[in-house]
Amino acid sequence: xxxxxxxxxxxxxxxxxxxxxxxxxxxxxxxxxxxxxxxxxxxxxxxxxxxxxxxxxxxxxxxxxxxxxxxxxxxxxxxxxxxxxxxxxxxxxxxxxxxxxxxxxxxxxxxxxxxxxxxxxxxxxxxxxxxxxxxxxxxxxxxxxxxxxxxxxxxxxxxxxxxxxxxxxxxxxxxxxxxxxxxxxxxxxxxxxxxxxxxxxxxxxxxxxxxxxxxxxxxxxxxxxxxxxxxxxxxxxxxxxxxxxxxxxxxxxxxxxxxxxxxxxxxxxxxxxxxxxxxxxxxxxxxxxxxxxxxxxxxxxxxxxxxxxxxxxxxxxxxxxxxxxxxxxxxxxxxxxxxxxxxxxxxxxxxxxxxxxxxxxxxxxxxxxxxxxxxxxxxxxxxxxxxxxxxxxxxxxxxxxxxxxxxxxxxxxxxxxxxxxxxxxxxxxxxxxxxxxxxxxxxxxxxxxxxxxxxxxxxxxxxxxxxxxxxxxxxxxxxxxxxxxxxxxxxxx
Amino acid sequence: xxxxxxxxxxxxxxxxxxxxxxxxxxxxxxxxxxxxxxxxxxxxxxxxxxxxxxxxxxxxxxxxxxxxxxxxxxxxxxxxxxxxxxxxxxxxxxxxxxxxxxxxxxxxxxxxxxxxxxxxxxxxxxxxxxxxxxxxxxxxxxxxxxxxxxxxxxxxxxxxxxxxxxxxxxxxxxxxxxxxxxxxxxxxxxxxxxxxxxxxxxxxxxxxxxxxxxxxxxxxxxxxxxxxxxxxxxxxxxxxxxxxxxxxxxxxxxxxxxxxxxxxxxxxxxxxxxxxxxxxxxxxxxxxxxxxxxxxxxxxxxxxxxxxxxxxxxxxxxxxxxxxxxxxxxxxxxxxxxxxxxxxxxxxxxxxxxxxxxxxxxxxxxxxxxxxxxxxxxxxxxxxxxxxxxxxxxxxxxxxxxxxxxxxxxxxxxxxxxxxxxxxxxxxxxxxxxxxxxxxxxxxxxxxxxxxxxxxxxxxxxxxxxxxxxxxxxxxxxxxxxxxxxxxxxxxx
Numbered sequence: 001x002x003x004x005x006x007x008x009x010x011x012x013x014x015x016x017x018x019x020x021x022x023x024x025x026x027x028x029x030x031x032x033x034x035x036x037x038x039x040x041x042x043x044x045x046x047x048x049x050x051x052x053x054x055x056x057x058x059x060x061x062x063x064x065x066x067x068x069x070x071x072x073x074x075x076x077x078x079x080x081x082x083x084x085x086x087x088x089x090x091x092x093x094x095x096x097x098x099x100x101x102x103x104x105x106x107x108x109x110x111x112x113x114x115x116x117x118x119x120x121x122x123x124x125x126x127x128x129x130x131x132x133x134x135x136x137x138x139x140x141x142x143x144x145x146x147x148x149x150x151x152x153x154x155x156x157x158x159x160x161x162x163x164x165x166x167x168x169x170x171x172x173x174x175x176x177x178x179x180x181x182x183x184x185x186x187x188x189x190x191x192x193x194x195x196x197x198x199x200x201x202x203x204x205x206x207x208x209x210x211x212x213x214x215x216x217x218x219x220x221x222x223x224x225x226x227x228x229x230x231x232x233x234x235x236x237x238x239x240x241x242x243x244x245x246x247x248x249x250x251x252x253x254x255x256x257x258x259x260x261x262x263x264x265x266x267x268x269x270x271x272x273x274x275x276x277x278x279x280x281x282x283x284x285x286x287x288x289x290x291x292x293x294x295x296x297x298x299x300x301x302x303x304x305x306x307x308x309x310x311x312x313x314x315x316x317x318x319x320x321x322x323x324x325x326x327x328x329x330x331x332x333x334x335x336x337x338x339x340x341x342x343x344x345x346x347x348x349x350x351x352x353x354x355x356x357x358x359x360x361x362x363x364x365x366x367x368x369x370x371x372x373x374x375x376x377x378x379x380x381x382x383x384x385x386x387x388x389x390x391x392x393x394x395x396x397x398x399x400x401x402x403x404x405x406x407x408x409x410x411x412x413x414x415x416x417x418x419x420x421x422x423x424x425x426x427x428x429x430x431x432x433x434x435x436x437x438x439x440x441x442x443x444x445x446x447x448x449x450x451x452x453x454x455x456x457x458x459x460x461x462x463x464x465x466x467x468x469x470x471x472x473x474x475x476x477x478x479x480x481x482x483x484x485x486x487x488x489x490x491x492x493x
Numbered sequence: 494x495x496x497x498x499x500x501x502x503x504x505x506x507x508x509x510x511x512x513x514x515x516x517x518x519x520x521x522x523x524x525x526x527x528x529x530x531x532x533x534x535x536x537x538x539x540x541x542x543x544x545x546x547x548x549x550x551x552x553x554x555x556x557x558x559x560x561x562x563x564x565x566x567x568x569x570x571x572x573x574x575x576x577x578x579x580x581x582x583x584x585x586x587x588x589x590x591x592x593x594x595x596x597x598x599x600x601x602x603x604x605x606x607x608x609x610x611x612x613x614x615x616x617x618x619x620x621x622x623x624x625x626x627x628x629x630x631x632x633x634x635x636x637x638x639x640x641x642x643x644x645x646x647x648x649x650x651x652x653x654x655x656x657x658x659x660x661x662x663x664x665x666x667x668x669x670x671x672x673x674x675x676x677x678x679x680x681x682x683x684x685x686x687x688x689x690x691x692x693x694x695x696x697x698x699x700x701x702x703x704x705x706x707x708x709x710x711x712x713x714x715x716x717x718x719x720x721x722x723x724x725x726x727x728x729x730x731x732x733x734x735x736x737x738x739x740x741x742x743x744x745x746x747x748x749x750x751x752x753x754x755x756x757x758x759x760x761x762x763x764x765x766x767x768x769x770x771x772x773x774x775x776x777x778x779x780x781x782x783x784x785x786x787x788x789x790x791x792x793x794x795x796x797x798x799x800x801x802x803x804x805x806x807x808x809x810x811x812x813x814x815x816x817x818x819x820x821x822x823x824x825x826x827x828x829x830x831x832x833x834x835x836x837x838x839x840x841x842x843x844x845x846x847x848x849x850x851x852x853x854x855x856x857x858x859x860x861x862x863x864x865x866x867x868x869x870x871x872x873x874x875x876x877x878x879x880x881x882x883x884x885x886x887x888x889x890x891x892x893x894x895x896x897x898x899x900x901x902x903x904x905x906x907x908x909x910x911x912x913x914x915x916x917x918x919x920x921x922x923x924x925x926x927x928x929x930x931x932x933x934x935x936x937x938x939x940x941x942x943x944x945x946x947x948x949x950x951x952x953x954x955x956x957x958x959x960x961x962x963x964x965x966x967x968x969x970x971x972x973x974x975x976x977x978x979x980x981x982x983x984x985x986x
Contacts, residue, residue, distance in 0.1 A: 045558075067660060086599055088588070
């Protein structure tokens with residue numbers, strides 16, 4: 001478990017895969033493209049769910065649950081939507097297996113063919129808007145603010161744990177509104193919820209922006225996103241919030257009577273984040289010794305490790321650690337007292353480092369005699385000896401706050417160091433191919449044609465047009481045509 | 494919303510369906526056999542999840558997540574398991590749709606056929622034990638105590654919301670142990686967790702028992718269950734806990750080195766409850782006016798309704814209710830102040846009755862003047878006027894406890910009234926066909942043959958052999974052969 005993983009500088013991709021496995025986060029399953037989320041990884045997801053769910057409820061949303069299956073014909077109703085998803089759908093065609101009459105094993109029973117095939121939801125706009133038709137009659141039924149926690153399936157060809165898997169877990173909000181303005185405001189509100197979550201919980205700085213038409217969600221009028229930078233300078237889209245206009249209302253005939261008793265199509269939004277955020281977390285903060293979890297998110301914030309040789313030492317140290325542990329728990333800190341007798345303390349140190357626990361406390365007989373305890377920060381690896389007194393819990397609590405801030409600060413520093421204002425295509429390419437690729441702020445002529453050519457020649461895509469973008473006259477870095485603002489280019493996960 | 498539903502005495506089945514819809518719990522979707530769980534129904538499920546999840550963690554379990562898809566060949570590995578589930582599986586055969594070249598719409602792309610078909614999990618023993626093979630090497634890796642919250646699919650032909658749907662939500666615990674004794678103890682522990690939950694949270698008395706071989710889970714050595722009585726005298730299996738022996742370990746080659754370094758097959762349990770519990774809840778406690786929620790479970794425990802005519806009255810009453818509401822929230826009570834101006838108070842009363850909120854508080858100008866408030870209990874419909882004083886929150890809190898006890902008491906009373914010791918097959922049939930069918934305690938000769946004949950002739954099945962069953966000599970109610978104990982027969986959902 002606690003053995004070493006490859007260095008980032010040697011093989012970034014293998015470093016990632018090994019870390020995911022050795023930190024106990026996930027592993028590839030025997031089903032192509034699907035992962036098993038292991039208990040520690042799932043505990044991180046549960047923390048994310050709890051914090052986000054509270055936030056969704058605070059902002060007036062309720063949860064519900066819609067079917068896993070989407071009739072094939074539903075997908076076709078919104079033209080762009082089907083274009084975006086039909087090519088990567090798991091399709092259920094039969095509802096029974098039977099014993100192979102000509103041999104052993106099971107075969108699909110040809111007599112149990114579905115009249116209409118069912119697609120495993122790649123996203124739920126269609127099945128939800130088909131339902132909303134019955135829920136919405138009048139402006140009094142609006143807004144409808146619903147979220148769903150669910151699994152979804154997109155048959156990706158190249159998969160990678162957390163970042164891109166055939167099945168993944170997510171939440172999808174689907175709201176219905178009486179006006180475009182209200183729907184757009186909802187889209188922005190949820191983007192803010194995601195940005196706050198990324199920055200204050202995950203300690204990942206993000207750019208709030210809007211996608212170019214080419215990068216929009218299939219079926220959206222506008223897609224807003226938060227974009228984060230990973231340690232290798234690549235971008236990762238960490239959450240999206242879509243203004244869907246009246247597209248799905250029109251596709252599913254969802255109308256409401258307004259205050260003047262006239263029928264209008266309903267306005268829609270959808271927004272989601274997924275287990276992909278765990279991938280973002282790993283690549284934003286970890287090092288060659290493993291994960292670094294921001295304290296607000298960490299399932300275990302403090303691990304306490306006893307050090308001893310004799311049975312007497314063991315009992316004395318563990319007794320003292322139990323007292324300290326209770327104090328920490330009482331202060332609302334999530335702890336783990338690792339008194340497993342079958343593992344050596346050095347092994348435990350490496351293991352908890354790999355798992356990214358923010359603070360490690362260790363105590364041996366000499367520490368006990370001096371009423372001291374060793375405190376090691378995961379983020380900086382600094383080691384301190386602090387005396388055990390009335391302020392103990394408070395000191396640890398303050399240290400957790402400091403670590404949270406520092407992890408965010410480090411990620412922000414990285415992003416600042418690796419953000420470039422670029423005015424020539426030559427420099428553009430050099431940066432992407434150099435040792436420190438990152439975000440490139442460059443002028444773009446606003447056409448999909450140029451966007452695609454740049455992608456083809458460099459692998460970089462337009463991540464977003466930042467929401468707070470300053471207007472600035474310039475010329476497109478590729479075409480030389482006039483432009484009024486810079487957009488963010490990067491290679492992306 | 495708040496209009497009437499059919500009476501139980503007139504049409505029990507329609508009463509159930511209408512209640513499910515009008516209380517805002519669920520509705521049938523356009524996907525055959527699948528329901529939409531509406532926000533209020535989902536809020537009840539979330540309460541169940543939170544309470545059970547806390548209990549699972551208290552007893553040492555952690556959550557994880559395994560793939561939705563099960564390769565067809567995995568199902569075949571455990572002979573009885575495949576027998577039990579192959580006939581009701583949703584099967585994924587393709588991974589892409591394409592535009593119909595000969596017309597409009599989409600077709601399954603024949604070039605995107607899977608090499609091996611994937612089944613949507615009907616339960617996860619196979620995919621989980623295939624994973625456990627890599628997780629378990631030594632006795633030090635045991636016990637492995639894992640739970641999963643997930644959706645599962647069983648292609649049932651006759652479906653009914655919550656009770657039997659093609660897709661449903663559940664939790665499934667899957668544990669691995671070094672000895673049969675430890676696995677059996679786990680099975681019992683989880684059965685106790687379920688029984689406590691049913692009785693103390695859902696206020697449904699249950700019989701803890703063991704299933705006959707004929708009614709066992711496919712692949713289990715023993716299936717333990719909790720059986721509840723519904724208001725129509727039918728039984729509902731509310732939870733199961735299976736001792737799986739070494740069956741799945743053998744099917745998936747999962748061995749561990751014991752303390753003597755000898756390889757042994759691992760012992761297994763699995764246990765689960767599902768959204769079916771919401772069906773149980775409805776049929777155990779509701780009446781012709783709607784749901785009756787036990788306070789411990791209720792998402793809203795107290796609803797506060799203002800009564801007024803003039804704007805001044807409205808402001809005064811709502812102000813006072815806001816104060817009382819804060820007091821209740823401070824006391825940890827889940828409340829809803831229904832100050833919706835577009836609905837009349839009579840409509841609100843009926844609506845909250847339908848939704849089963851345990852206590853309704855109503856206040857009009859006269860109540861306000863007298864410092865009184867009207868208190869109506871959902872369980873007994875009794876109406877009281879209490880004076881508003883320092884003990885207000887405490888009175889409401891005590892009343893919630895009383896309602897919880899009374900709802901349980903009523904359900905228990907029903908079960909006692911409808912439980913019969915029966916010694917002749919004539920009486921057996923008469924009771925089942927009479928006005929008050931229920932649980933029949935009768936002697937049985939222990940053979941599957943007799944069990945099936947009784948089922949064929951009466952529709953009743955053996956629900957369980959109670960765990961605390963007294964031994965008693967007798968003769969089988971059907972065959973006349975000797976028997977040492979009575980078992981519980983009933984018609985069942």
